[in-house]
Amino acid sequence: MTEPEPAATASADGASAGVSISGLHKSYGDNEVLKGISMTVRPGEVVCLIGASGSGKSTLLRCVNRLEDPNAGTITVGSFETTHPDVDLDAMRRHIGMVFQQFNLFPHLSVLENCTITPRRVLKQATSEAEAEAMVQLRRVGLEDFAQRRPDQLSGGQQQRVAIARALTMRPQLMLFDEPTSALDPETVGDVLAIMRQLAEAGMTMLVVTHEMGFAREVADRVVFMDKGLVVEEGPAADVIGNPQQPRTQDFLRRVLNPTGVDLEA
Ligand SMILES: Nc1ncnc2c1ncn2[C@@H]1O[C@H](COP(=O)(O)OP(=O)(O)OP(=O)(O)O)[C@@H](O)[C@H]1O
Numbered sequence: 001m002t003e004p005e006p007a008a009t010a011s012a013d014g015a016s017a018g019v020s021i022s023g024l025h026k027s028y029g030d031n032e033v034l035k036g037i038s039m040t041v042r043p044g045e046v047v048c049l050i051g052a053s054g055s056g057k058s059t060l061l062r063c064v065n066r067l068e069d070p071n072a073g074t075i076t077v078g079s080f081e082t083t084h085p086d087v088d089l090d091a092m093r094r095h096i097g098m099v100f101q102q103f104n105l106f107p108h109l110s111v112l113e114n115c116t117i118t119p120r121r122v123l124k125q126a127t128s129e130a131e132a133e134a135m136v137q138l139r140r141v142g143l144e145d146f147a148q149r150r151p152d153q154l155s156g157g158q159q160q161r162v163a164i165a166r167a168l169t170m171r172p173q174l175m176l177f178d179e180p181t182s183a184l185d186p187e188t189v190g191d192v193l194a195i196m197r198q199l200a201e202a203g204m205t206m207l208v209v210t211h212e213m214g215f216a217r218e219v220a221d222r223v224v225f226m227d228k229g230l231v232v233e234e235g236p237a238a239d240v241i242g243n244p245q246q247p248r249t250q251d252f253l254r255r256v257l258n259p260t261g262v263d264l265e266a
Helices: 057-064 089-094 111-122 127-140 156-168 186-201 213-219 247-257
Strands: 019-028 031-041 046-051 072-077 096-099 174-178 205-209 222-227 230-235
Touching: 019 057, 031 057, 031 072, 031 205, 031 230, 046 057, 046 213, 046 247, 057 072, 057 174, 057 205, 089 096, 096 156, 111 127, 111 156, 127 156, 156 186, 186 205, 186 213, 213 247, 222 247, 230 247
Parallel strands: 046 205, 046 222, 096 174, 174 205
Antiparallel strands: 019 031, 019 072, 222 230
């Protein structure tokens, strides 16, 4: 299969790819987790996926870069049809950075080595070239002075910032974030969200699964609310979070924004 240049718009890093998802179904055995999802992320746009635990958000994200194989439907990222049986998965994944809840850094490697290993192995970059790029990205996340440390010498928030820098060394056209702050101490969450905000402002296309409603409200161009494998409501954050129309969205937000049920107005 040939690889035409991905459709892209200019961004601070060169290019941003859009995502188009159509009629996506995914089951694990008898459990139908995605029941026909269609949505788009335009180049340079930030879309936050919100929804209750188990609604299928991670599964959707993992289908985008084919960590999961959907049962039906199509997904395109730029000009890559990621669901095509003949798609070159390695070539496709070079364009897609992914940041997980757990940072998945190699514990025995330095921060710098964690950021150079993939460009050296996959892009066959010389060590000097890979290190120069890694330092650019570590500077971007404010960790250039930590390059020689091992992950266990960093806080959770710092480790997540390394994971973001590591993804950026591949100069991706799309970044997928799966609850990137859920495993962090509260005081480090803001640092990670600030980096994500900078990326958004630089024009990176981002699809973000998050429970951070403040981030979604302030940074997302659009918010998609999922429930039980379906998109229930989507639109600008001010609408979906600020003035939800669907009862299921209203219930979810009531639980998330005021989990104790205490009447805060009283
Ligand atoms: N590898 C798997 N094998 C079997 N079932 C799975 C697998 N991954 C997810 N599931 C199931 O799919 C459903 C959706 O899970 P998913 O992680 O996509 O939801 P989510 O909305 O991201 O939830 P959370 O917010 O808790 O991460 C759940 O019922 C889950 O148990």
